[in-house]
Amino acid sequence: MTLSIQTIVPILQAQTNCVQEDYDSSDSEQAKQIDSVSIDSRSLQNGPGTLFFALAGPNYDAHSYIANLIDTGVRQFVVSHIPQNLEGKACFLIVGNTLDALQQFAAYYRGLFDFPVIGITGSNGKTIVKEWLNFLLGPDYNIIRSPKSYNSQVGVPLSVVSINENHNLGIFEAGISTVNEMAKLELMIRPTIGLLTNIGTAHDEGFSNLGEKIREKLKLFAHTELLICHKNKTVEAFISQKVKTFTWSCKDESADVFIGKTASVDKTLLNVRHHGGKFDIRIPFQDDASIENAIQCLMVLLHFGYSHETIEQRMALLYPVEMRLKVKNGINNTTLIDDSYSSDFQSLKIALDFLESQKQYKKKTVILSDIFQSGLDTEELYSRVSQLIISNKIHRVIGIGETISAYKNKFVNCVTFKDTEAFAEAFDTLAFGNETILIKGARTFEFEKIVLLLEEKTHETVLEINLNAISHNLNFFKSKLNPETKLMVMVKAFGYGNGGFEIAKLLEHHHVDYLGVAFADEGISLKSAGIKLPIMVLNPETTSFQSIIQHGLEPEIYSLKGLKSFLQIAKQRKLEQFPIHIKIDTGMHRLGFEENNIDELIAILNENKSVKVKSILSHMATSDDLRFKDFALSQIARFEKLSSKLMQALQISPIRHILNTSGITNFREAQYDMVRLGIGLYGVSNDPEEQKKLENVGTLKSVISQIRSIPAGDSVGYGRRFIADKPAKIATIPIGYADGISRGWGNEKGFVTVKNKKAPIVGSVCMDMLMADVSGISCKEGDRVVIFGESPTVNEMAAALDTIPYEILTGISQRVKRVFYRE
Template identity: 50%
Template structure:
């Protein structure tokens, strides 16, 4: 979102694109998502092809005001004012334009890659050098084939340093990113196992990453990381750091934990220097050393580097959606503020439909590279375009530019303290509040006032993982096959509108709930997608029609009752779904009942059949494949009979999560994704890592006790240690969903990466774990399940299924939703 430098015709020339330019428009922003259009008159829309073909959304973007498009072929439809730039590959064109833009500037650019730590190192280098430089960098972790060009496009005349991270997942990608970033200085972070699956071996992955540095003047890296690849490092200059090799440019020879800090001594240019890091975990320490080495390599004095590193603050790469006071929702992004990340946060705010009002609390924005009047005009336009109803500006600069904000309900304060002094929390009710502040404004103080208090057991839901899993299943479908997302049972324990908003925003076709009340709650939260109620009850008919919920009709009795209800209510063509029992023997019409059902459906004016469906009993089990084929055959016969008598096509669906993977021939018109959305699918081998677990259940240690061998622990004296040790009491029990079956060593939890067993019986609100030999303190985090200790493992421990583990997590456990 910088000052325009190009016109449509200039970009056509840069891209060597075909197509005529009817009106030569100024271009200031690159668009890739028709749902995220804030400046349509200055936007250039790239119709990218991925899991969804961007050409399908040209009409939507055009209707939003966009008039310039980069496409692979001319779209169907009438777009009289549009300019279409036709290129062989749209993503390549996006990268080509960004690379051209990058070449117009001549200042140092740092390129960062590695398996882990890229975003943290980038953000910390920004913190460390922002006092001296006007820095342009990737927003959040925009480090992909699409994210990097969008990031580089942000470069403007006021910048004098660029810091861009680049991530690759397979061979052949880094050359493209290098051509866009064109780094002069390279920084290699930790090389780990992330994305190993995209490469033949670790060697191939490292060689791919090193391509980012092929034209660099200087490379900063860990000696041990590239010990076997010294010949592959071609940069004229190298700055090596090490914790083992005493000939390194920065040799860290002494390390010690001091309370919550980490103290290091090193040799640099023959002199001993020191550095205090305000973190103690190994990942943060290594990332801090990378930053320390980078600052020294760029000419900062050891004293300045030490002073600034000591002041490093945590990097929050994720938005947090939390339950707030007075029926509010709070989106907490209170650790950074720039125009790009503001746009990301406002996009997430616009997805939230559970409250009638959207509120933004924003601080002054630093280091934008723009003059203040230009910056705050852009911010005001963005805020208005995203439908913000209430705006609260905090800071001298925002207060000075208040006239730019055309919002009836707006307030301005000179400081966070000023705002808190005047804060009356009762004025905030039934709204979604986005907190977006530069770190110096300490917006965490505001967050504490707005967020509903809860006990320290928290279930974290990763919305990016949910989207990843949705897109994984979409990638298995042929074009045109619809997706029904199962959000029954509190979305398998993971939430209601929080997940439904994300699914609606990403254009699933249907949602499915178990009972009408679940559907009513979604409607009241602003969900407009079609919603199917699977367990239709006669007593809920009024709710069904009042909230436009679509019933599953599975028996003659239910059919007769519903027809009578809609007939008495003078309702015609109400959408219904017909369930066929092909062998599950739970709900549905059996094959011998189909003919009678057809007689009832024939020329029935009161209902319109939206879909005919059935449910596979054992779609994941090879041993039952013959039975699955039998189910499919019964289903095909049934829907053919029903369609014939109806005289129109219906949506046909039988595949559940595992069926999508194992039975592609049975995808028909729609598939139903259930537990797979949440990261579990028995049909996918665990080693494939195709899905990402979306939920992490965490608690904390409330007390630590030393226990002698033979001392009993917990109710009924069932627990003890075989030798002297210590136990930790943690804040979770069977009322939270951690079942009594996990007690007495059956279950285990993760403490500082180590699995530790339970001791004694699980109580209602707490349980005990054996932490003998671990350096733990009261308040330390304890993981019940996450991506390392998976719910599948917990299910095996007590002889159940992952569904039960997820859905058992109590409503009293606070849910926090993350979105990156």
């Protein structure tokens, strides 16, 4: 991309406010050149050639970060207003709506190129089909495609503006969640070939009925030359007669392509009838979703005129697509970012930004394979990769592949190997330790072997944490807040069992205002790992005050004794205005100053300058149960009374906060200056309607260690608490009460999920194992087992065990490996 500001101004219909040196309307040669577009102020890839679009939403506004961007060298901004004191310091293009402007820019940019573009939409399978098409068509085309699942109102324009002059085929996916969205995406993608994948239940809540959903999705194909789709009467009723279709079916022989299916060991044989001819292909999958996605790809290959032999050869090599960036613990105090299934320029940029958002160690290493399908000549490609590495302040590059080895001189502190086997042979000499490592390689390089070498070895039970879901839930609760309301997020108890540092790092990336922990050691751990957000310690012991001060934590003070102890230490250390947080007991009767000692509290605070009251807070006892609404309101009233008395007597204006997760939903009028988000961030609500809008964060998984068949009358486990009344197939799973699974969940009260089917837990849960009845489930040793996640949910488990989801989540042992990932 090389465009001038002068070219962009009329496209966006923008008013300009630019420094003379940045924009000269009388001389286009003096106009600033744009070589990239950004919306992320945190990206280290922003620079002088970046055009930054300052997007704004209900609870975020990128205009707030423009001053910092100017300091880092960015000079061109698309804004809805010029922030205070910045006029004359950069070139501002002023528009009514910055998201609309980004989309207008992408639509213009798309129009500069004339080559086939495949547009993909549907409820399921979009990203997998896109990645498989990239694999199948890649040998013959320079393909530009959506990186990861960049298919939204923001993701699509960012994908489109990555097109360059050497691309000759585009593959973009489009995702919508409600009406009046697809027409905007169509203008930017302008697909010449349409591909409609499965229509399922995803985002049903955004549409009044199935017809409205189908009609909206089909808007992507308003101007396509051809629409490829499954022959379906319901869908066909909404397709315009002007659109030419190319249909397939496994049941309706009137389809353009009729396909028979036969399972064969771990493969599926597809018998394809097309244009009066027949041929067979084998694909390495047996599940219905993968078969349907593979058929969609087959249809594209047929339309492109590939020979039956080529189709058969390439489709036999299809592979499971890993769409997630995973964060894993590595050997020798390392953190791994596992992106070991693809290597292209656009996804490298995304992975480097993710590396920066999740780095635990200052030292950063990238293990990178040869890069494919960039649309750039090799010299320019590796020059750009080198600039990315430099801008992201990567300390070491390990290149694997003949091409990247040839361009080794473009990287500082770089060692290269011809292939993954050569790397493995030299592994012991590379001295990995105390660093964050991004592992990014094209699938042909089998970088999963590198991950295996570097990954910390633990048992096969893992708790997978979906960072996208955390971001979604955070934004969901932010949408309930007034624009000026600050947000503290609780990461106590090891992030409610989900992992402290990784989640804290993500929250820091999202610019929350405060983190909350229960005890000082939790906060010290986060500060030692590099978290810079202010951290409140809610239950500090007096013995921890020295450490709290040393590590820059902020204590909650809830008693006169605690206050006097802290002030004594503060005076000894000659502190001034050290931040503390005053806790008032308004009815919880757990911790806090009561009304009868407020006067003494005021007297003590009035006499010292060692501390500063940063906030006043209280805790509600019944915010989650509207049967006790009157009591909750009485707490809020008491908080108003006592906090106001403190503020008036001390002549201070601290942050006030009383609402927890349930309070955010049920008592919005009491937001005050800040709220505290806890269990809701992790996808748990006691409101059934609200629960539908949250995304599951944690999925606890294990594997089947062994399967045995037992006859009727045989027992399973300690105490013969389960006796089979008929022949049964029993799976042993390596997770037990030492990992946090309650013994009460055994003996057929609970279940696990195997192959999307319920398998009741039989017999008692053991210390390290449990057994499940998998009779009637087609499974084998080594297959994955879901302990909790989508099914069963932690809410279901808590209800059955007469407890709360907090206990389920926080009870998961630290010996269970946490794997963090981003879709």
